[in-house]
Amino acid sequence: MSTPDRPFVSYHLWSLVAPAKGQEHWHCQMRRGFIKARQHEPQVKALLAKVTPPQRIGILAQKGVYEFHHHLHWLTQSDGVEKVAHLLGLSHAHDVVKQRVLQILQRYHHTPLLLGKRILQLTSGDEGYPKPIVIEQHNYCFRLYAAMDCVFIESDSTLHILDFKTGKSAFDRRQALVYLLAARYLYPGKRAVASFYNLEICKKSELITINNQEFVSLEYELANIAHKHQQDLHKYQSETRNFSQIFPPNPGNHCRFCPFNSICEFSEFKPGIMPKVVQQHTPTPVSE
Template structure:
């Protein structure tokens, strides 16, 4: 079979359909900029500037990895500063430094994985995860999901753990995507998934999924993958129809959008 270009991921799902309660922040045009026009120099520069959140997540994950790579750091009085040095935190912006330091201190004080049977712990610097090829009827797509950590519960159940930073609520849909991936990687196990916020030390409930839920998610992801490909195809053939293919939703959404400087529809309110 030739190379499969159709793809799906939680991020792509998020760009198509926001979590419940955050609909007012959704704008299809944001997806257009970040997916269809990401290679344009102006757009690429704005995407690059907007990577603070991503940077915090990545360094937080690396911090946890470093503590477990050398467990003596969790007992050393200068464990936090040693990990900060390994991460070269000093080279990061003030906000990144401050928030990652909080993560390192939190983890040093409550190392939640210390007594766990860890199967996999990502160091946060991996390239794209190996995709899972999903076939539904005549349509195939690659599903990408980078798993932060897997550990074994005492009864042998695999537990997929996703580390979070920031204030956003946990999104169950992401857990279902991890569980779908796990159903391909570990077909003999019936894993569970949860989220842990490294900044607030909060753990979500454990989430499991029936075979029916996983089928629904397979179908939803296929729809997202198809819609994404169709929009890209339309845009490439009709670049002047950008705003029809990716309609703008100006308003509150613009307050949290990296593209306001280049978007013709940007709504800049006084209250910003």
């Protein structure tokens, strides 16, 4: 039933296939091609292995919350932050990473969001891929991957899926929808809500819910994404020279933020090289 060739989908893949609202201008399908079709090539594999400071901050922040609740008494001890920081190896981290993660730990220690909650699942962030959920209907079948940061039970028995964030990135409702769909299969019969929480600025999102009709539409949309991506992979494997036709590029000023700009022939930004377009007339910078 769970063959490796079965189409798969996740929030990450959804975000690579379709841009978030307002980000259409700088969305590039070729990025999906590098990540999902060419990930085993040495150059691409090396670039994917690199962890940027913002990514490192997110990883350490998640692990910090996990360690606080794994050693619950540290939340009430004055040196609890120092103990978690030591476990995370922050003394060896880059100064910017160290300072920002320390601030996150201090804020969580002061206001521990999950303290007193009936936690069903809290990940440390290094568990790897979760077991896929096989979704099978009469007209489609696909594997759903949903790595949830935290799941807990509210006082009214509602299942609450919480995703931690850091930095300035906007919350993407689609991620919560994927988690709610996963919860429908993992915790059948349970009423569920989802939300985001930015550990850096202590900001909560609204609670996100979904009704039965929306579940049907969401599942169908994800099935289409899974099958489209599988078809693209098969096309590329059959004719690798058609990479740019299968995963078309969208070059522009936003190339400077792409992890593959050093190897992409269409990139308008090469590390250490001033693009000609910038020398002639400097466009308005696009934020990350």
